[in-house]
Amino acid sequence: MTRTPASIRRTCLCLAAAAGAVLLSAGPAAAHVEVEADKAQALAENVTLTFNAESESDKAGITSLRVVLPEGIVPADVTYADGPKGWTFGATADGYTVKGPAVAVGEDAEYSVRVRQLPDAKELVFKTLQGYGDGRVDRWIELGASDGHGHGNSAPVLKLEKAAPGATVKSPTPTASPTPSAPARPAPAPSPSNSTATGAAVESGGLSAGGWTALGATALVVVAAAAYLLRRRSRAS
Template sequence: MKPYPLARTAAVAVVVTAATLVVAGPAAAHVTVNPGTAVQGGWTKVSFRVPNEKDTGDTTRVEVNLPTATPIASVSLRPVTGWTAVAEKTKLPTPIRTDDGEITEAVTRITWTAAPTAVIKPGQFQEFDVSLGPLPDADQVVFKALQTYSDGDVVRWIDEPTPGVEAAHPAPVLRLTAAATDDAVASAPPAPTAASTDDSSDDGYGYGLAGVLLGLAGLVAGLLAYRRTTRNG
């Protein structure tokens, strides 16, 4: 007996879905920086999210490289339980000018190494928080990352973004937007003011109207009484 068309359609859908998951699975397990956007010239706290993409190995070491072409003057690390963090500085070819003077060196590499009890096991992920600022006047900051496994395998997440090309090992990218200018803030329409919730004037108006109505009612009653008296007389 031939299968019903609906059964065939469902079977095809299951096969296609399974194939899609198989293809998309490895690509979705790359190292990322979150959130993925920030403001030029500002400060931000980002998290480098590192998932374990292997079934037979633990992640024991994570290395993140900061670009020297767009250096960041201040880099602070949040401690991660069971991990040792080392921030390496490099002398800059062009010093960074700040309000506190020139900075001639900046952090260009951060390395986290796990204790045996803190490794990232299969099916797990870890986040490494970093405070950065001031952010450069650029469209983006590319952080090339290396992920080391317990079996000695090193995955290099270093492919820079290319329009129209899906990278096999994309590097974490922080996209930067321009800060709002004073002119833009000045030209912004004023925020609407909330309507007053004081209803004392409404109450006064209501009482006045009630008095007028009562007066009219009394006048009408008086006229009717006068007419009845006139007729009886």
Template structure:
């Protein structure tokens, strides 16, 4: 192989490598978005959730974050953890009618949103905002927390899109929390299974016992064959 051919091959490999590197560097920007995670989010229970807000830009800082709470599934208790450098505002409003929210808790006032501002998320960094919330609603597999991210130059990114079946992830997906089925409901179902089987078997045994008793009574009441009257008179006449 000549020196010229070797240099050409190395140049082609370098160009290809730069192309792959560029694609890899671009991926985090496309996938980085406001998200929520939680520790054992079980229906009917409280959980410690964390909103993670990455700064996707390299020329501006994130200076405000607003998270909206689902109106159709109000939460009775929402307590954000203090974050150094940030001011936290919890917005609430009374409900038109009180609703039940796990373990018999009645909710008459619900959190509508939380705003963090006054701080700064520098370029290419992220900030975690912890919040304790609950009880998580029963019968609802997912909770959607639409969010607004404001940058220092005034740009507002709206993380409010929801996924449609088969449509893939939207461009600005809203933070979504998956809620697990209540363990109490699962335990009740497990207990009810054997109990139901025992009731069925007990009922079958009772039915069989009653049937046997009926047969026995019928046999005892069965009449004996009567002595024919004519034969009895004939025997009496012969004795006379």
């Protein structure tokens, strides 16, 4: 029996749909990181945030959670409250990391921190990198719907109610000042570990803006060289 192009096209579509259904049914269950607050209200003070990171690996346990803080919250305003046994807390240039011995394979990692004051916002986004004992990293850093496969998925978001009447922004967290006997040292030059560079690396999957610029320049050189060679060959012929 001779098959027409239309029938062949329909068969291909059916096979693709069947293959997609098989892949979806065989894939891992959707996982994500969630955040809750005991006072989910703008300008609320001394708020406890609880994060629950679901495991998406059947081979290794979760060992770390690296968080980039939203605008309006600085690392100095965050303190550790509770977490998995043996885990520790450490501030970074643009957020913090909680890490320690791997939790049991397939087990969620839950921890909580206290924030001095929430900013005056409608929602807060906490971009998170979830590390496992085998080196795997799930990047919960996107804004929008998640596709449920851990790599480049939605960041945890905390919705906030309007600030209470009369609530105001408190003064910034005090920082150490130089002693009168010693002149203040000039601020160090920006480094790749500062907030802007770290945030860019997280959003681009680890490649900084400088790296993308270098790649772009290299691509332009390659294109120019190829065009030059083509012109020479056309003239020769």
